[in-house]
Amino acid sequence: MRIVILLVSLLVFYCSGTQKAIVFKEPVVFERPVLFAKGATFEEGVSWGAQGNKEQLSLLTMNVRMWNYREAYQRLSLVFSLLERSSADVIALQEASYWFVYSLLRQPWVQQNYHVTRWGGQPFAPGGLVTLSRYPIKETKVRRLERAPYQRWRYALLAVIDYPGQPIAVGNVHLESILGAAAVRKQQIQETRSLLDPYRHSVLLGDFNFGDGALEENHLYQDFTDLWLRLRPGQPGYTWDMEKSWMARIYAFRGESSRRLDRILVRSDTFRPVAVSLVGESPLYFHRGSLFASDHFGVRGTISVSRGLAGLGLSLLE
Numbered sequence: 001m002r003i004v005i006l007l008v009s010l011l012v013f014y015c016s017g018t019q020k021a022i023v024f025k026e027p028v029v030f031e032r033p034v035l036f037a038k039g040a041t042f043e044e045g046v047s048w049g050a051q052g053n054k055e056q057l058s059l060l061t062m063n064v065r066m067w068n069y070r071e072a073y074q075r076l077s078l079v080f081s082l083l084e085r086s087s088a089d090v091i092a093l094q095e096a097s098y099w100f101v102y103s104l105l106r107q108p109w110v111q112q113n114y115h116v117t118r119w120g121g122q123p124f125a126p127g128g129l130v131t132l133s134r135y136p137i138k139e140t141k142v143r144r145l146e147r148a149p150y151q152r153w154r155y156a157l158l159a160v161i162d163y164p165g166q167p168i169a170v171g172n173v174h175l176e177s178i179l180g181a182a183a184v185r186k187q188q189i190q191e192t193r194s195l196l197d198p199y200r201h202s203v204l205l206g207d208f209n210f211g212d213g214a215l216e217e218n219h220l221y222q223d224f225t226d227l228w229l230r231l232r233p234g235q236p237g238y239t240w241d242m243e244k245s246w247m248a249r250i251y252a253f254r255g256e257s258s259r260r261l262d263r264i265l266v267r268s269d270t271f272r273p274v275a276v277s278l279v280g281e282s283p284l285y286f287h288r289g290s291l292f293a294s295d296h297f298g299v300r301g302t303i304s305v306s307r308g309l310a311g312l313g314l315s316l317l318e
Contacts, residue, residue, distance in 0.1 A: 056274060057163065057305055059264050060088035061205040062298030063174065065251075066100035067128075076103065078293040082280055084109045086300055090161065091132040094174040094207045101125045117159050127155035129172045129206075136162040143195050146187040148176050156192040160199070163305065166270065169199035173206040179253050182215050189219045201268040207296065211240075211259030224265040227276040227301040236260065237278065239297040244281065247295035264301040276301040 064079050066072045083091060084107070091114070096104070104110060105123055114132040116123045117140045123130070126142045139160040147153050157172040173192055176184045185208070196202045204224060210216045212229075228237045239262035242248045248258070264276065279298040283290035 055304060055306075056302050057090065057168070058086075058088045058300065058302045059090045059092070059203060059205060060086045060279070060298060060300045061092045061094075061172075061207075061262055061264055062280065063094040063207040063262060063294060063296040064100065065095045065294045065296065066097045067095060069097075069099060072097075072100070075291060075293055076100075078284055078291065080104070080107055082293050082298070086279060086298075088300060089134045090170055090203070092170065092172040092205050093128075093130050093132075094172070095128045096125050096130045097128060098125075101130055104130075117157060124157075126157060127153060127174065129155055129157040129174060131157060131159045131170060131172050133159060133161045133170070135164075138162045138167060141195060143191060145173075145175075145191050146184055148178050148181045148184045151176065151178065151181075154188060156188075156195055158195050163201075166201050166305070167199070168268075168305075169196055169202040171196050171202065171204040171206075173204065173208065175207065175209045177209045177253075179256060182210070185210060185216045186219050189216060193219075196267075201270065203264070203266050205262075205264040205299075207262050209261055211257075211261065212236075220265070224267045225271075225273065227264045227266065227273045227303070228260065228299070230273045231276050237299075239278065239299060240295075241281075241297065245283075245292055245295060245297070246290070247292050251295050262296055262299050264299055266303055270306050272304045272306065274302040274304050 060083070062079075062083075066076075066079070083104075101123060105116060110116075110132065113134055115135070115137045116133075117131045117137060118124050119126075119140060119142070124140065124142075131137075137159050139158075141158040141160075143156045143158075145154040145156055154174060154176055159170045159172070161168050161170060171192055173188070175188050178184075192204065196204060208216070208220075228235075236258070237260045238244075238258040240248050240252075240256075240259050242252055242256070242258045266273070277300055279300050280293040281297050283292045
């Protein structure tokens with residue numbers, strides 16, 4: 001009898017899980033419960049982006065960890081609020097799942113102010129990477145990167161934004177997370193750099209999955225400037241902070257420590273780092289405990305772009 005009860009319970013659990021999984025196959029929208037009509041495209045009735053007009057360019061990167069619907073939907077409003085309040089000109093997100101991207105692109109503040117990386121005319125998030133820009137996106141490229149054995153593929157997403165006077169290539173990455181995979185991350189960095197090399201003005205940001213002092217830095221800082229190291233030397237800047245965030249603690253690898261995994265790097269003779277800070281450090285407190293927007297803290301940075309020095313060969317990063 002007990003075996004029958006157990007089998008019935010497993011069957012119910014399996015069926016329940018299967019029904020829940022259907023959510024991933026449909027364009028579900030949270031916060032504003034609107035469903036796409038069958039066969040509808042994103043362009044219908046939507047204004048895709050409002051071009052900015054600044055001498056400075058603000059950048060935001062964040063690993064939002066939006067894979068598990070049952071866990072992540074509770075954080076959705078926190079993430080949307082954080083991204084909207086950041087007012088960044090360029091937003092690079094990692095671990096952005098199918099249902100999250102659909103929900104994000106239906107938010108009015110996104111529709112009114114941002115362009116999104118696309119492939120074949122449709123919004124595109126390879127490997128959970130998606131980039132938003134206030135400036136038109138002229139070109140999108142994707143490169144599949146080296147992967148560790150038995151691990152999922154990693155990608156580099158390139159968006160060339162039409163910044164006034166000089167196109168800027170923005171690379172968005174999420175490198176291998178396994179602690180002992182330094183050699184794989186080295187290869188992934190080299191492959192990503194080759195994607196950015198043709199462009200004179202470039203930004204590289206995302207979740208690099210290694211901390212300060214790691215061997216991988218030797219392949220990263222040859223000609224890129226890290227905003228945090230330039231503007232806040234000596235400050236830890238942990239974006240994976242196991243002391244502050246219970247979410248980082250429960251998702252950490254055994255033996256892992258707090259590290260600065262998420263970075264913003266720039267390369268151009270016309271860029272000058274202006275500001276950089278962490279975002280998402282403060283949780284939302286409620287009667288059952290606290291909730292962070294993600295297990296990673298984000299990084300927001302600002303650079304000034306001096307188009308007048310572009311042809312003089314002067315470096316503002318030295």
